[in-house]
Amino acid sequence: MNLARAVALIAVIGVLTGCGPQPSADPTQAGIPEEILEQACTDAVSGIVDAVAELAAGYEPDAAGEPPTTPDDGGPEAEDEDPLTAAVTDARRARDRLNCDREAFAAELADGLGAIAPSTPVAEAVWRRASASILGTVEQEAGERALTPTDDLRDALARSAEGTTIVLPPGTIDLDSTLVLLTAVTLRGSDLDATVLRTRATDAAVIVATGGLVRLENLTLELVGDDPASGLVAGPSASVALSNVRIAGARADEGGAGGAGVYMSAQGDEGSGRGTTLEVTDSVFARNGWAGVAVAGGHRVSIEGSTFADNGEVGLLFLDEAGGSVGSSSFRDNRVGLAATGSADPSWADNAISGGDVGVQVDADAAPAIDGLRVSGTSSAAVIFGGSSGGFLGDATCAASPYGIVISDAAAPTLGANECQLARGGS
Structure with missing residues (x-):
């Protein structure tokens, strides 16, 4: 079943x-x-x-x-x-x-x-x-339920009606296995620095296994285990909203398992046609072994005012047919700041990228619309359009990087007015 x-x-x-x-x-x-x-x-x-x-x-x-x-x-x-x-x-x-x-x-x-x-x-x-x-212990009506430090979070989830807000107490809540959300609930802490879900879970710290909207607010999800794991993993039918949340410490192994702060999982166009499926505001994704956030299938995001720092491979990655908007966010010391591949078509506006190897990497048939990009201090290039990618890049500035905008022979993005050196060639 x-x-x-x-x-x-x-x-x-x-x-x-x-x-x-x-x-x-x-x-x-x-x-x-x-x-x-x-x-x-x-x-x-x-x-x-x-x-x-x-x-x-x-x-x-x-x-x-x-x-x-x-x-x-x-x-x-x-x-x-x-x-x-x-x-x-x-x-x-x-x-x-x-x-x-x-x-x-x-x-x-x-x-x-x-x-x-x-x-x-x-x-x-x-x-x-x-x-x-x-x-008969499941609540019949949604409401706000405040947990004490001695309450069992899993038991509270099992008893919660759809739409319930579970208010977590200040302090650190230790979890030794994956938290599975079967119903649409809100987990709300006191503040990003005050309420910490600290977990040693393998595979995933949190799995969203409901088609209803799941919200996380005012808390940190900190992964501290030794095994590969991602922070929050959601499937094709999931919808997630994060506000004032930090997700850090996801671990990846050499085989590519785990390592995403958030992974919106799907294939092809799965998850499409439902509007925004991941909404993120004022949140932080740091020290995750693979990606701060990876969005696959047909998921659509809305990300504003968030920070992606020190993630092992990429700050924010769009795969397959994923799309949506990313604005007014900062990317610092990720190997790649923003990336899109497959046929992803996101819109990125007024974002700042510093450090790392590459600011923006676009591959395959991806076609992002990029406006108001600021890139500085990358060790390789500010922006790379590879494969047969397209899209638009305008009002970009590139500072203190060996190369500005690099476009492969098969790529064909539309360029507006940019303050970046342009180089062509390669694949």
């Missing part, structure tokens, strides 16, 4: 606990020994627990250690592939028919669900959310 369908299923499975009136005994059960009826009630609970465990197990590695494959989200799956729905329905009927003791039924169900032990962050998030839904 794909994750989107699992989350939708969890939302409608229904609550099996509560303080409603005890139903009258079913006369058809008269004469059946009490121990048999009790066992039937226990079996009903076990059916739910087994179904939740099976649902979570779909997001565990297989016996060979390979992660589970996830079907495309293009269509619904057959109802008979939803054992959890059937188990909940059967258990509700059995509880009422057998006149099971409500309190004992709820306690046994809570114990059984609590004993499930998923081994991956996604499986754990699915288990937590399904358990909260069945036990």
Whole structure:
């Protein structure tokens, strides 16, 4: 089962606990020994627990250690592939028919669900959310919920209604595994320097696994683990907004895994047609092993007033058909400041780049519109148009760089008035 369908299923499975009136005994059960009826009630609970465990197990590695494959989200799956729905329905009927003791039924169900032990962050998030839904602890209305330093953030996420704002306390919150967001929530700290999510997670510190809008505000996401990992990873259907956020320390390995502060993941034109899918204001992306931000597929960004510093390969990278706008932002000491490849067509206005090897690198068929660019102190070139790239460059200044604007033989950008030396040739 794909994750989107699992989350939708969890939302409608229904609550099996509560303080409603005890139903009258079913006369058809008269004469059946009490121990048999009790066992039937226990079996009903076990059916739910087994179904939740099976649902979570779909997001565990297989016996060979390979992660589970996830079907495309293009269509619904057959109802008979939803054992959890059937188990909940059967258990509700059995509880009422057998006149099971409500309190004992709820306690046994809570114990059984609590004993499930998923081994991956996604499986754990699915288990937590399904358990909260069945036990009736999911909030019914969105609101603002303030966490104390002793509260469990994952438990708060599992119980939150769509649109909830979780207010994190000042200080450092240590996380040892990936935080998986299955619903549209806001995580809000006190300030970028005051609230720190410090994580040793592998692969990703935060995974956005919902099509609803996820917001992070006034906090730092600091990766401190030794294994390759990116900061925030979101798929083709995701939408993310970052305001006054710092993401730093993402680690890459030699094979190219990990290392992005933010990675909006997709292929081709996946993610297109939805307007802006990544909105960033007044944020910082620093010391990430690969990229401060990488945007792929058809994702569209709006980035304003942000800083990209000391990222290993590139400050901000557009891939595939990604686009959007980047304005009034600074890029400092990244190997490449701004880059676009594939057929990306972003608009970059009034940005400043200093240090590193190359200020702007455009390759393949990318065609960015660049206006008001300021580049200084790069060790190789201010701007390079490679491949068969195009686009526009105007009102650019290039200072203290060996080369200004370098255009390959096959590239054909349109140049406005620029204060940069021009060089042609090469590929």
